[in-house]
Amino acid sequence: MALKQLGPDNASAYFHQFVVRGKEESESIRADILTEVGDGQRRLPRTWGAKRAAKMIGRSEGWLRDNDPDVPRNEAGHGRWTLARINELRKKAGTLYQRPAGSEPIIMAASKLKGGVGNTTFVCHAAHYFAMQGLKVLVWDLDPQSSATSILAALVPDAHLEDEDLPNSALLEDMSLFPGCIRKTYFHNVHLVPSNSALQDLDLKLASQQQSDSEFQIAPHERVRAALDLVKDNYDIILIDCAPALGMLTLNALMAGNALINPMRPSLLDLASYVMFTGSLQLFYQELAELPLKYHRIVLTAHKNTTGNERMENRTRAMYGDAVLTRRIMDSEEISNAATKLSTVYCLEKPIGARETYNRAIDTLDQCYGEIFEDLKRVWEMEGEDV
Numbered sequence: 001m002a003l004k005q006l007g008p009d010n011a012s013a014y015f016h017q018f019v020v021r022g023k024e025e026s027e028s029i030r031a032d033i034l035t036e037v038g039d040g041q042r043r044l045p046r047t048w049g050a051k052r053a054a055k056m057i058g059r060s061e062g063w064l065r066d067n068d069p070d071v072p073r074n075e076a077g078h079g080r081w082t083l084a085r086i087n088e089l090r091k092k093a094g095t096l097y098q099r100p101a102g103s104e105p106i107i108m109a110a111s112k113l114k115g116g117v118g119n120t121t122f123v124c125h126a127a128h129y130f131a132m133q134g135l136k137v138l139v140w141d142l143d144p145q146s147s148a149t150s151i152l153a154a155l156v157p158d159a160h161l162e163d164e165d166l167p168n169s170a171l172l173e174d175m176s177l178f179p180g181c182i183r184k185t186y187f188h189n190v191h192l193v194p195s196n197s198a199l200q201d202l203d204l205k206l207a208s209q210q211q212s213d214s215e216f217q218i219a220p221h222e223r224v225r226a227a228l229d230l231v232k233d234n235y236d237i238i239l240i241d242c243a244p245a246l247g248m249l250t251l252n253a254l255m256a257g258n259a260l261i262n263p264m265r266p267s268l269l270d271l272a273s274y275v276m277f278t279g280s281l282q283l284f285y286q287e288l289a290e291l292p293l294k295y296h297r298i299v300l301t302a303h304k305n306t307t308g309n310e311r312m313e314n315r316t317r318a319m320y321g322d323a324v325l326t327r328r329i330m331d332s333e334e335i336s337n338a339a340t341k342l343s344t345v346y347c348l349e350k351p352i353g354a355r356e357t358y359n360r361a362i363d364t365l366d367q368c369y370g371e372i373f374e375d376l377k378r379v380w381e382m383e384g385e386d387v
């Protein structure tokens with residue numbers, strides 16, 4: 001019997017075979033997604049039944065029946081409301097949240113050093129949560145892994161996106177191209193600046209570009225901020241999903257952000273990694289940052305309620321006090337299930353697993369984002385008063 005090859009004779013040819021297999025596979029992943037959930041354009045908008053819709057509007061089901069008798073109905077004859085319709089009814093009822101005049105949109109970078117801590121999960125669910133509260137949301141996927149793009153736009157980034165769909169040219173050559181990179185998603189009021197693996201190129205090119213090389217006089221680490229200046233007034237919240245690294249793109253995100261969220265699993269290695277990260281953050285805010293940080297929280301994610309997790313949670317709270325969000329995002333099968341459907345739990349019309357698991361997932365997410373929303377309202381109210 002022939003021995004298994006332990007290392008390739010020709011590494012380049014060897015990885016070329018891997019590339020070919022990967023390309024074939026991404027076509028078949030694409031086909032699976034199309035049959036299962038449809039792409040970003042074809043996916044139907046999420047709808048809600050009367051009870052939930054009335055709750056979102058802040059009125060009774062009776063009010064809803066009286067004020068919207070012509071809502072489209074499902075086969076069983078039950079009314080189903082889209083978010084766009086709910087927002088119209090919120091306007092009618094006077095319950096649509098309005099950010100106070102004079103307040104600034106929140107630009108929230110979600111970043112960490114360690115991979116797999118729940119950063120992208122946090123960003124995607126935050127986007128859908130805040131849109132469901134009636135806010136206008138932009139997500140900028142600044143991670144070449146592009147999971148947020150997969151989930152929020154329901155597409156396979158390397159198969160479905162061309163170079164001109166990405167912000168590379170805008171950030172390297174011509175800033176006026178940037179607004180054209182923003183796309184609508186299948187979720188009402190959630191827009192996306194997408195990513196695919198070509199974003200690695202942007203990271204490298206920004207790192208090597210001198211200010212004087214470029215057409216415009218903006219430092220390479222301030223390009224994201226300059227791009228967002230063009231569009232930020234169209235949004236209430238801009239969320240930036242960062243890669244698990246402190247490269248040029250993450251630096252850009254931190255420069256652009258007026259808010260910072262650090263997701264962290266309650267584990268020893270995650271805490272150790274965060275301790276290192278705070279060193280970099282301190283240096284960054286000392287040397288580079290110009291804008292004040294209006295909001296910072298550490299959010300504990302994928303909490304399993306084990307004694308080990310509890311112990312790490314207590315330790316994290318003892319170290320960082322109020323900077324740790326009171327509410328935690330619990331570990332949930334429904335949260336990881338939703339990702340495999342290129343979706344979030346908020347976007348699921350029906351539970352994937354057990355109804356109880358789904359309800360618990362919604363509950364933990366609502367509590368966590370509810371706390372953040374209350375905090376952000378306070379930030380906005382204080383700014384609004386200054387006018």
Ligand SMILES: Nc1ncnc2c1ncn2[C@@H]1O[C@H](COP(=O)(O)OP(=O)(O)O)[C@@H](O)[C@H]1O
Pocket residue numbers: 114115116117118119120121122147301302303329330331332333335336337339
């Ligand atoms: N609260 C949670 N419950 C269950 N699975 C989770 C939870 N948060 C994240 N995950 C899963 O963990 C993995 C890594 O999460 P992700 O958000 O992609 O992390 P990151 O962006 O930090 O790399 C994903 O498969 C995701 O579905």
Ligand SMILES: [Mg+2]
Pocket residue numbers: 119120121143145147242
């Ligand atoms: Mg991620």
